[in-house]
Structures are given as C-alpha cells and as structure tokens.
Amino acid sequence: MTAPTTTANAPDETPVTGSGDRRSARRFGILALAAAVVVGLLLGYAGGLLTPKLTRPGDTSAEAGFARDMTTHHSQAVAMGLMAFQKGTDPEVRQIGVDIATGQQGEIGTMQTWLRSWGLDPAGSEPAMAWMPDGAALVKNGLMPGMATPEEMTELEAAKGRDFDVMFLKMMIQHHLGGVHMIDGILDAGGDPEVTRVAQVMKNTQQTDLANMNAAVKRLGG
Amino acid sequence: MSISTPGGPERRPTVVSTGKKPAAGRPAAGDRTAKPGAGKGTPRQGSGGKGRKPITPVKVSQGRAWGPTALITAVCLLAVGIVGYAVYAAAQGSKPWEKRAADIKGIVDYRDKDKDLVKGGNHQQGPVKYTVLPPVAGPHNPAWQNCMGDVYDAPIANEHAVHSLEHGTVWITYRPDLPADQVAKLKEKVVGKEKLMLSPYEGLDKPISLQAWGYQLKVDNADDKRIDEFIKTLRVNASIEGPNALCTQGVTATGTTPRDMGNQMSDQTQG
The missing domain is CATH 1.20.5 (Single alpha-helices involved in coiled-coils or other helix-helix interfaces)
Known part of the structure; x- marks a missing residue:
C-alpha cells in the first residue's frame, strides 16, 4: 500500500x-x-x-577656471593700484588706486578659498581662458583680456606726475573692461550660486570704477 | 502554487511546497538526510501517479529562483562598485599636494631632508650663503624679486628669489647655454602668470632647475612633462605664507647682488 x-x-x-x-x-x-x-x-x-x-565644481569647470584666471587678472590690477597709491599725483587717482588694490586683493582671497574648499590646486592644468566659450581667442601673448603687457607695466613704472595719472587711468579702464567681459563669462555660464553672487558684486564695483575713472581722465584732460 | 488546483490529497501540496521552498537549493540535502538511500523523486512518486506533475513545477520554481539571486547579486555588485568608487574618488580627490609632489619623479624634498632650512624666512640684509644652489629656502632679503610672471634675461639675486619662493612662487632657472627655442618654451609657461618667474642661472649641473619653497627638480629639457606637474602641484601650494602673499612690489632689476633698500619701489625708480 x-x-x-x-x-x-x-x-x-x-x-x-x-x-x-x-x-x-x-x-x-x-x-x-x-x-x-x-x-x-x-x-x-x-x-x-x-x-x-x-x-562641487571640478578641475576643468568654468567656476575653477574663473577663480584661477581672475586671480591672475586681479593680481595685475593690485600691482597697478599700489603703484597709483604710491606714485599718483592726483588725490582721486591715489584713492582709486588703493581702493582697487585692497578690494581686488580681498577678492583674490575669496577665490583662492573657493579653490581650496573644492579640493583644487590654485594652478590649473588648462590654458588661460579655456573655461570661456570664446576664451582662447581673447588671450594675447599669454595675457587675458585688458591685461597690460610687461612693456606697458615698465612704461607705467617709469611715468611721473600727471602723465602717470592719465596713463594709469587709461590702463586700468582697459583692465576693467577686460575684467567685466570675463565676469560676464561666468555670469552667463551660471553654475555655483556663490560664485555668481560674488561675480555680480565684482561687476558692480568695476562698473562704478569705470564711470569714475572715465570722468577722472576727462577732468585731467587725458 | 498552481499545484493546489488539482485538488489532490492535502499532503501532496505540503510535499510539493517543501520541494518548492528548497528552490534555493539547500533543501535537496534535507530530503536526502530524511530518507537515506532514496532519490529526491521517491517520496513524490509514492504519493501517486499525479505526483509526477509536481516535478515539473519544482524544476520551474528552481529555475525561477535564479531571478532573485541574480538580482540580489547584481545589486550587491553595483553597491560594492558604487561604494568602491566613492571611497577611491574621495581618497584620490583628497590626496594632499605634498603626496602628489612626492610622486613627481626626481623631485628633492628639502622639507623632509632639512627641516630647519625650510622652517622659515628670517630677513637678512646683504649676501646670504646658501647650501643648496639654486636655493630653495632659508633666510632672505626683505625685498622679494618681482614674481608676476616676470621673465628675467639675466641672473637675479638668490636673496630676493628665495623671498619670492616663500610667497609661493615657482622659480624656473636654466643654464645660460640652453637653446633659445627651449628658453622660449619656458617663457611661455611663465609670462602673464603671477607666482612664476624665470631667469638664467650660472653653474647648473642640469639644463633646467625648478624651485619652490623646500622643493627642487632638475630636468634636461623644456618638454619634460614634470615641469608642468611641478608648477601645478607647488605653485602657491608650497607657499608658507598663503595665496595672498604679494608678488608685485618686488625688485624688478637683475643682478646677483642683493639690494639693501627697504623700499623696492624707490629701488626700482632708481634702477
């Protein structure tokens, strides 16, 4: 069974x-x-x-490129601004000079802090201005938009009196125009909100400077 | 559980279900131990002719079980992959520049070799004797050499250059007999970039020597990729005074005798 x-x-x-x-x-x-x-x-x-x-922005991001390149761009403005503070004859030129030098040196600190907090080196591995769409074309002899050549810097160093004042203003106007173009580049790229905010403040400052420097050149008969 | 439909004896489903759960594989062994000597099929066959039907579902369910197993395995592999990548990326990204500097072949790290030398920069007027040449650290002149991407066509004073290193500059030196096209390549790396400067240097044992505070690398030609690596890793990073130390307001004149003027600007306007 x-x-x-x-x-x-x-x-x-x-x-x-x-x-x-x-x-x-x-x-x-x-x-x-x-x-x-x-x-x-x-x-x-x-x-x-x-x-x-x-x-967070990477090594080849627009934010990192802007922070690095604007540090270089600002460094030259600091050099010129300090010269104006030391050598300028016109009180407004001296005032504008020290304002730009200290203001932009402060902004360099801000941008370097970004890079550090993103874990990136102060030095990039890409060519200057590579972060901007039309960037490479804007670099002349290794210099970013508006930057003075070594020869122009030597000339400025050698200039004296009213000549110096006018030369400084004209060079700084060019420098600021180039700077504003670069700032527009990062504003167009969007991205990190803190970067955008600081860039907008930079632009405001430089546009005010431009208005004042243009008026000063006119006043000095440049 | 389609087997329950035939409406067979109650046991059958139980047997079947026991056969089913084992789907994972283990129970087969349980069957064997329960009925020594008998094959898997024996108890089921015993339950009647209809018992054969269950065999098929058993096989099917065994086959089906690979689905979840494969899925779990895949998920686990994916998880391990993601975790592995995250750990790798985190470890790699946070690799400090000191470690990356140590990875550059041929670099000499004086921070490791001579801690006192690298400690700091006392200011000292007049000529300073350096044990390492070109110097990489130590006491230096109060005035630094201008290091706004300056290209000097004649030798500069060690005493000013060391001060620039302290501010985070990478100082590239080359033997005066370096071919012009090689010099041009070096110049291209330097011009327009703060915290970099270039000058010829007498008596180098290699054609090119790079200095950062506490570091030195000697290479044979300007195409050596380690030049860019050295700059990328050590420019500003090697500074003991941080990224805000100035490179402007320095001595722009050449000549190996240090200038003892406190104010570089008046120095420059004189020279």
Missing part, C-alpha cells in the same frame, strides 16, 4: 524538512533583509560621500 507508506513517510518528512526549510527560509529571509539593510546603508553612505564631490 503506497498510500500508508506515504502518509507514514510524509508526516515524518514534512515536519522535519518542512520546519527545517521554514527555519532556513526564515534564516535566509533575515539574512537577506540584513544584507539589504547593510547594502542600503552603504549605498547611502557612498551617496553622501560622492554627492558633494560630484556637485
């Missing part, structure tokens, strides 16, 4: 294998759940670790 055998066997077997299976299945379920939780936590951790890295 097969039926009895099966019944005899089955009850024997069902409890053993069945409960064993259920137990192992439950164990498997718990393990799977634990594994899923651990995997989920790891994913969350990795996501948290990655997100700031992926969202």
